[in-house]
Amino acid sequence: MQQLTFEVNGRREVVAVDVGETLLDCLRERLHLTGAKDGCREGECGACTVLVDGQPVDACLYPALACEGVSVRTVEGIGTPSEPSDLQKAIVEHAGLQCGFCTPGIVVVLTALLEAVPNPGRANIQTALAGNLCRCTGYAQIEDAVLSLASGAKDGL
Amino acid sequence: MTNIGSDLPRADGWDKVAGKSQYTVDYSESGMLHGCVLRSPVVCGRIVRVDVEAARSMPGVRAVVTATNVGNGRAGMLVRDQTLFADREIRHHGEAIAAVAADTLAQARAARDAIELEAESLPALTTMAQALASDAPLVHPDWESYALNPMAAELRRQGNVAGELIADPDGVDEAFERAHLVVEDEFCVDRQYQAYLEPMSAVARFTDGRCIVRTGSQFPYNIREELAAYLDVRLSDVRVIGQTVGGGFGAKLGCGTEGYAAVLSRAVGGRSVRVVKTRDEDIVTAPVRENAELRIRTALDAEGNMTAREFSCDMDCGAYGLETPTFPSILFHFAAGIYRIGPVRVHARAVYTNTPPTGAFRGVNGPAVYFAVERHMDNIARRLNEDPMAFRARHMLRDGDTLLNGQALADAHIAREACEAVQKSLPAVGARQSGDRLRGVGSATGFWVTNPLPGSVTITVGEDGRLHVLTGANDNGSGAVAMGLTQIVAEAMGVSTGEVIVGLPDTDLSGYDSGSQGSRTTHIVGKAALIAIDDLKTRIFDVARQMLPPGANELELVGGMVRAVGIGDAQVPLAAVFQMANFSNVSLSGSGTYATTPPAFTPGCAVGLTMPSLLTPTYHAHRAEVEVDSVTGNVRLLRYVVAQEVGRAINPDGIMGQIQGGIAQGIGFTLTENLRLVDGRYLERSLEAYRLPLAQDLPRVEVVLLEHPDSEGPFGAKGVAEPPLVFAPAAIANAVSDAVGKPFYKLPITPEDVLFALDT
Amino acid sequence: MDFIRTTSMEHTLSVLEAYGSAATLLAGGTDVFAQLPRGELTPGVLVHIMPVPGLSSVVLEGGAISIGALASHRRIAVDGALGGFGSLRQAAAQIGGWQTQAVGTIGGNVCNASPAADLLPPLLIHDARVALVSASRGERSLPVSDFVKGRHATAREADELVTSFLLEPPGTHTADIYLKVGRRSAMEVAILGLALRLTLDDRGRVAQARVATCAASPCPMRITAVEEILQGEELSADLIAEAGQSLRSSLSPIDDVRGSAAYRLAVAPRLLARAIEQTKVQIMLANSG
Numbered sequence A: 001m002q003q004l005t006f007e008v009n010g011r012r013e014v015v016a017v018d019v020g021e022t023l024l025d026c027l028r029e030r031l032h033l034t035g036a037k038d039g040c041r042e043g044e045c046g047a048c049t050v051l052v053d054g055q056p057v058d059a060c061l062y063p064a065l066a067c068e069g070v071s072v073r074t075v076e077g078i079g080t081p082s083e084p085s086d087l088q089k090a091i092v093e094h095a096g097l098q099c100g101f102c103t104p105g106i107v108v109v110l111t112a113l114l115e116a117v118p119n120p121g122r123a124n125i126q127t128a129l130a131g132n133l134c135r136c137t138g139y140a141q142i143e144d145a146v147l148s149l150a151s152g153a154k155d156g157l
Numbered sequence B: 001m002t003n004i005g006s007d008l009p010r011a012d013g014w015d016k017v018a019g020k021s022q023y024t025v026d027y028s029e030s031g032m033l034h035g036c037v038l039r040s041p042v043v044c045g046r047i048v049r050v051d052v053e054a055a056r057s058m059p060g061v062r063a064v065v066t067a068t069n070v071g072n073g074r075a076g077m078l079v080r081d082q083t084l085f086a087d088r089e090i091r092h093h094g095e096a097i098a099a100v101a102a103d104t105l106a107q108a109r110a111a112r113d114a115i116e117l118e119a120e121s122l123p124a125l126t127t128m129a130q131a132l133a134s135d136a137p138l139v140h141p142d143w144e145s146y147a148l149n150p151m152a153a154e155l156r157r158q159g160n161v162a163g164e165l166i167a168d169p170d171g172v173d174e175a176f177e178r179a180h181l182v183v184e185d186e187f188c189v190d191r192q193y194q195a196y197l198e199p200m201s202a203v204a205r206f207t208d209g210r211c212i213v214r215t216g217s218q219f220p221y222n223i224r225e226e227l228a229a230y231l232d233v234r235l236s237d238v239r240v241i242g243q244t245v246g247g248g249f250g251a252k253l254g255c256g257t258e259g260y261a262a263v264l265s266r267a268v269g270g271r272s273v274r275v276v277k278t279r280d281e282d283i284v285t286a287p288v289r290e291n292a293e294l295r296i297r298t299a300l301d302a303e304g305n306m307t308a309r310e311f312s313c314d315m316d317c318g319a320y321g322l323e324t325p326t327f328p329s330i331l332f333h334f335a336a337g338i339y340r341i342g343p344v345r346v347h348a349r350a351v352y353t354n355t356p357p358t359g360a361f362r363g364v365n366g367p368a369v370y371f372a373v374e375r376h377m378d379n380i381a382r383r384l385n386e387d388p389m390a391f392r393a394r395h396m397l398r399d400g401d402t403l404l405n406g407q408a409l410a411d412a413h414i415a416r417e418a419c420e421a422v423q424k425s426l427p428a429v430g431a432r433q434s435g436d437r438l439r440g441v442g443s444a445t446g447f448w449v450t451n452p453l454p455g456s457v458t459i460t461v462g463e464d465g466r467l468h469v470l471t472g473a474n475d476n477g478s479g480a481v482a483m484g485l486t487q488i489v490a491e492a493m494g495v496s497t498g499e500v501i502v503g504l505p506d507t508d509l510s511g512y513d514s515g516s517q518g519s520r521t522t523h524i525v526g527k528a529a530l531i532a533i534d535d536l537k538t539r540i541f542d543v544a545r546q547m548l549p550p551g552a553n554e555l556e557l558v559g560g561m562v563r564a565v566g567i568g569d570a571q572v573p574l575a576a577v578f579q580m581a582n583f584s585n586v587s588l589s590g591s592g593t594y595a596t597t598p599p600a601f602t603p604g605c606a607v608g609l610t611m612p613s614l615l616t617p618t619y620h621a622h623r624a625e626v627e628v629d630s631v632t633g634n635v636r637l638l639r640y641v642v643a644q645e646v647g648r649a650i651n652p653d654g655i656m657g658q659i660q661g662g663i664a665q666g667i668g669f670t671l672t673e674n675l676r677l678v679d680g681r682y683l684e685r686s687l688e689a690y691r692l693p694l695a696q697d698l699p700r701v702e703v704v705l706l707e708h709p710d711s712e713g714p715f716g717a718k719g720v721a722e723p724p725l726v727f728a729p730a731a732i733a734n735a736v737s738d739a740v741g742k743p744f745y746k747l748p749i750t751p752e753d754v755l756f757a758l759d760t
Numbered sequence C: 001m002d003f004i005r006t007t008s009m010e011h012t013l014s015v016l017e018a019y020g021s022a023a024t025l026l027a028g029g030t031d032v033f034a035q036l037p038r039g040e041l042t043p044g045v046l047v048h049i050m051p052v053p054g055l056s057s058v059v060l061e062g063g064a065i066s067i068g069a070l071a072s073h074r075r076i077a078v079d080g081a082l083g084g085f086g087s088l089r090q091a092a093a094q095i096g097g098w099q100t101q102a103v104g105t106i107g108g109n110v111c112n113a114s115p116a117a118d119l120l121p122p123l124l125i126h127d128a129r130v131a132l133v134s135a136s137r138g139e140r141s142l143p144v145s146d147f148v149k150g151r152h153a154t155a156r157e158a159d160e161l162v163t164s165f166l167l168e169p170p171g172t173h174t175a176d177i178y179l180k181v182g183r184r185s186a187m188e189v190a191i192l193g194l195a196l197r198l199t200l201d202d203r204g205r206v207a208q209a210r211v212a213t214c215a216a217s218p219c220p221m222r223i224t225a226v227e228e229i230l231q232g233e234e235l236s237a238d239l240i241a242e243a244g245q246s247l248r249s250s251l252s253p254i255d256d257v258r259g260s261a262a263y264r265l266a267v268a269p270r271l272l273a274r275a276i277e278q279t280k281v282q283i284m285l286a287n288s289g
């Protein structure tokens, strides 16, 4: 076990972690932040995505100890059910989620996208989502949600 | 009306988007142990020895269980052919041998790896051909002794054939003898993994001698039934509490991890145990879509009319039946598609093999049967030099025509309407080439059904006037509860959706429900809710009348108020009605149960028919435009148009999600998802190898909704979720065949298939 | 297993010297943390080198471009200084998804030396050199083609750190491309990858051609037989067909879960033809513009 000091959603955290521990296990098991999901543990599904110093990473492959001194942001740090971010609100309003298991990872990646590219087109959004699988929605309404933030308008069927 | 036909946000959306929804993997109880399962490395064999002694004494280990110490209760969706652990016989790769509970998951896994399994490998029946050979050993030598569930009463079984359907109407041979032309095709489809993002998981404990299981199941009442059988206890000694479902698509109808969590908890004296599958384990053990081989022959007369058909199909059950033995019956109903053909002979079998079991996947059997039927239609049209859609139109059933079971299809014309709608949005033009890319268009049409099985709802007015809805139906993600049921209740009760609280299912509290399967929840459970509301409204109005001025006879519910129609603005809030009722010995709660009444059919139309009729049909047309890269053989969807009849759209955005998501699964099944068996083991064992379509791989589906309200359905709603996936493979395969100029007979269509077709 | 976080080059080198082959360097960890749970790696110590400063930049160094070993795929995909190395940027942009590109590094990709490593074909066609340093022997550099020795095998000594990759800027009338074959639009380990650098002379003949592939042999490699066929010739259909045939016979692909050997061989000549066509157009466009 080694001590890890880092910032999670704006709070300083000090935890003891195993050497081979992933950031995902550290967040879920030690800090009880269960927003990031375990869908594969091999970097394929993106359900575990969190931001490390603003960059989206698969927490399932990210060494917890690599987080010394960094700032981590999880879906819990992006918005809450009663105070969702604009993106979270748009996703709900565009029916951009079904079972919701992929949704935290997708919210995190798209939050990073919108910080980097404030007015993304459909192609930008699709490229940003390459590392995130969603089995339920077929992605289109997630893309619509992001587009609505740019145009401010909701496109219909 | 404000709640029906509105794109209201789903009730569970805010928690889900904020990462707050509690899936089973996010749920824990104090003192909870972690379990895992030892699975067979052998494809077929006999257990010589399982030595768990070393494992038992490892650090943190609290229990190790095998077939010898859990009893041997059998369960199954239709045929009770399955035990929790292999006893002596190992019938498939990945079959459970033992399970371990320990303080930590790492300890449980270490102990599992320390279990010594000695198994003698036996020759395995890894293909249907091997299993059907006359001298084949039996996968289940004791098949005759297995109990059948009531739904399976008509099931015809024999040895390695777990379910067989035979329809042999008069006149088939004569029609073939007279035929001017016979077109014959053979198709095959491979397996498809449901690939829900949340791997299967469950938490179990024992309290007061009863087993309490939490699981994100699509069908909690079936989990209860199977658990009671495995544990050999009374049904009511098991309580299943639903969790948020992280996707299921049919795979989470039966027990996955629940049984292991339960027996481990029993073995440790009732402490909570959580069992979660790894992705690899989930792939190996999921009840995936069955692989099948389909042969279809159609006789045509000199005018090019179809006069008879022969259709035979073998589908692979794997080592245990699950839902698959009933699929021959489903195939039977759709063997003619939506066309007038004359007599149709059908022979379909579900076959036991020594491979991981197959089961229900959204649209059960539909994608395969429509792939065969609608590809075959294109092939016949090509032989006749006729436009494929014109050929279809010429044969399409008319209102009142009968299906193969003798049942009349009252509104078949809707299928024509659907075909015209897709034709208008995306006119079919011939194959085109630009540079090294080839383009083509393909279509598919037909009808699908809404599962009729019973469901129930209880609605109670709370002290503050809000409505509590109790149902055994779980939202599998589709929105059938979080949108459909919620909006239906809100509308009928004259409140906003925010006033409607739908709890998670709990078999101790909610009434029976047949699970989220077969596109049934909105239709069936919505209808049960309306029946409950009829009951509830009478009670509310009886109490309210005492509170309203005399003469308030006709009452209505508006905006959370009971209002007297016609007498000024006399009204009382629901909360006040509750207070009054509470002291008047009236319970403000109403219940309803509903199952669709089956239509008339011809008894004896087939033998082995487990589902004799088709209920609440819906009509569909799909058209795909594809581009084939002649360098790589990859296929891209350029456009995809769907015209779908939905009865009545309760939430159009929700339906759009079902269509877009269903087409995505259809595109995957047709083009990118491979689940290949090599000598009884899957080749694809990860989400890297098992390729789900990505955002970039999918077109934004263009949807035309056709509304023909169903007289029975809630506000006219019919089933919506499965059909998008049912018709997509046929439409895409037709489009690829059109683009390449060569027919494709196998799913998935791989880039290799495309390149080799281009090269020959 | 131990974990050491190094914050300087000297620190890293002394740790490597002390632990030798018991140490596994950890950069982005996208390979290491995938291999650890599968038991493919059993290091005594993980040496986390991401905090070492100065190893992730892309700089011009005496006419050559130097890419730091810790430069991420995403960085490479968008860095303006790599304008002349389109194939490398294209390859980096096609590795995994954003999450993998954000943390995966060029040093990790090359040192992992997967048969399907996407960055290797572009590095090979640009004659890139890899720079290494150790505490006891100091710096050395060698061509990437000599560094990668086989499937997951490199010429790195246990005490060495890869610090950078050096690329000479390509001349004029030159274009390069990386084409990757996979079944989906992204998130594919290459079924076949092909990099081509083409230089045409004034009369449109091939002044120089460099071809390299991945996922078609035990490790990514230059296909000099094809280069020789193209050299000095006019790009006729016959020549391209001949080059395609030669490419086929130079490859030794295997059947794996991603694709069959037969498929790889069927695609290879077509992919080469597409690469030639597209680089030719690029050169023509550059000349006319």
Ligand SMILES: Cc1cc2nc3c(=O)[nH]c(=O)nc-3n(C[C@H](O)[C@H](O)[C@H](O)COP(=O)(O)OP(=O)(O)OC[C@H]3O[C@@H](n4cnc5c(N)ncnc54)[C@H](O)[C@@H]3O)c2cc1C
Binding pocket: A042, A043, A044, A061, C024, C025, C026, C027, C028, C029, C030, C031, C032, C033, C034, C069, C070, C094, C095, C096, C097, C100, C103, C104, C105, C106, C107, C108, C109, C110, C111, C112, C116, C117, C118, C119, C156, C160, C161, C162, C163, C187, C188, C189, C190
């Ligand atoms: C989901 C996913 C998709 C992927 N897709 C692709 C793909 O499409 N194409 C592709 O090519 N790869 C792919 N990869 C593999 C991987 O991302 C790359 O190989 C990556 O570049 C490795 O970099 P890293 O920094 O993460 O390496 P690490 O995992 O940190 O290290 C990899 C190896 O290199 C060694 N090493 C690292 N840095 C140095 C150094 N400076 N000096 C000496 N040795 C060093 C390590 O000791 C280790 O042996 C994928 C991985 C994942 C998880």
Ligand code: FES
Binding pocket: A037, A038, A039, A040, A041, A042, A043, A044, A045, A046, A047, A048, A049, A058, A059, A060, A061
């Ligand atoms: S759990 Fe990390 S990518 Fe799937």
Ligand code: FES
Binding pocket: A097, A098, A099, A100, A101, A102, A103, A133, A134, A135, A136, A137, B197, B246, B247, B477
């Ligand atoms: S909403 Fe279910 S996986 Fe995306």
